[in-house]
Amino acid sequence: MDLLVLMLGLCLSWGLLQALLYIANRGKSGNVGKLPPGPRPLPVIGNLLxxxxxxxxxxxxxxxxxxxxMSLKLGCITTVVVSSAPMAREILQTHDVSFSNRLTPDSLTPFRYHEHALPWVPVSPLWRNLRRICNVHLFASSTLDSSQHIRRRKIQELLSHVGKCSETGSSVNIGEAGFTTTLNLLGNTIVSMDLADPTSESAKEFKELVWQIMVEVGKPNLADYFPVLKRVDPQGARRRMTGYFRRLFDVFQGIIKSRLQAREVTGSVRKNDVLDTLLELSMEEFQIKHLFFDLFVAGTDTTSSTLEWAMAELLRNPEKLSKAQAELENVIGSGKPVEETDIARLPYLQATVKEIFRMHPAIPLLLPRRAGATTQVGGYTIPEGSQILVNVWAICRDPATWKDPDEFIPERFLGLDIDVKGQNFELLPFGGGRRICPGMPLAIRMLHLMLGSLLNSFDWKLEDGVSPGTMKMGDKFGITLQKAQSLRAVPLPRNSH
Structure with missing residues (x-):
């Protein structure tokens, strides 16, 4: 309790000092420009509550x-939030250069992660090199086409696992099944090995670790809003994240060391995976570990939670589920495996995935940006150093853009020339501008494959006692958005009723 009082005292003192300095400087510099409107901040803490x-x-x-x-004062940090497609275009396209760098959470500073990680490192030669590696060597269409066999195999393992549940009449935790599939897909693509056994606790443990990381980064941290507190880490966020980083880095270091030893013994024997590519590019070990952290953490949680939302919305709307299954049956044939080449012939499945991206964007506020210079946007002044948040969740539910925005209506995308690749600012699940998510091409392929395969291979029903009308659809916020109550559904042999 004494420590808490001390921290609160430090927080209040710092906040008061910053407020006085702000007032003094404003008086010296005259007109500093008109900030966007916003709620009146409380003394010291501003709008944190x-x-x-x-x-x-x-x-x-x-x-x-x-x-x-609009603008808010979060402790000492001026924060500008944009919540419409036109304003998002201003931030992500018109003024992309001014807003392309990050305001990094203190919890992401262990092991100098923020200085080496693609999502957080400033635009620089390092950033351009990492981006080029992702675009050319990891997520290029030709590279993804050459690794289709891995995704096909992992989807078959998913269907085998679900099939066993169907035989015993047991339910499937959709989020966990999707997470395991995505983790092992990435594991085989990146290091040629599974990182989780669907029948063991390892995938669940990895999933919990990733979610702990997402929660830690996403929740308010006093050290971010009152910089003087970074030295003491009052909420222990950096300390906890240091432990999470160490656990993952130890796993990655063991894999890298094993590969290097194998190369020394057998010569340069390539497995044709991402690790081989990075070693051939002479990337240093610490940089490889940081990139692996990005690929595994960002790629698993976002994809599996989106799959879970998709299945939840379809089970809550049985007529939409029937439409999706009917299309799969007509185009592919009921029970047959879905191939990546089939996706282009499945417009309703594509529309369903877009509608999920709209209703449940994986990163609802995107990653925070930092104003590199004082900039005029929408007739207002955004001061240099401000934090910029793009509320994609609000944009995707804006009634000025979307009719019945809170309703699950895949049909709205049929015949509508709109995609998720960063050019249509009313639908930005992967962000936009130069900071758009580089893993988008793989995520899109995986989501269509997993969802289409689960729908075409099985019928589904909710667990006993749960009906479409009583499903709980609340969400929980980390830096990503997950379903608050895990979805469990019982798979049935296709076309059995």
């Missing part, structure tokens, strides 16, 4: 009052 446990929803509610561009 307004965020709540679901900040994407809290900020969307505030935007309905203050408009599509």
């Amino acid at each position: 307004e965020l709540g446990s679901l900040p994407h929803r809290s900020l969307a509610k505030l935007a309905s009052v203050y408009g599509p561009i």
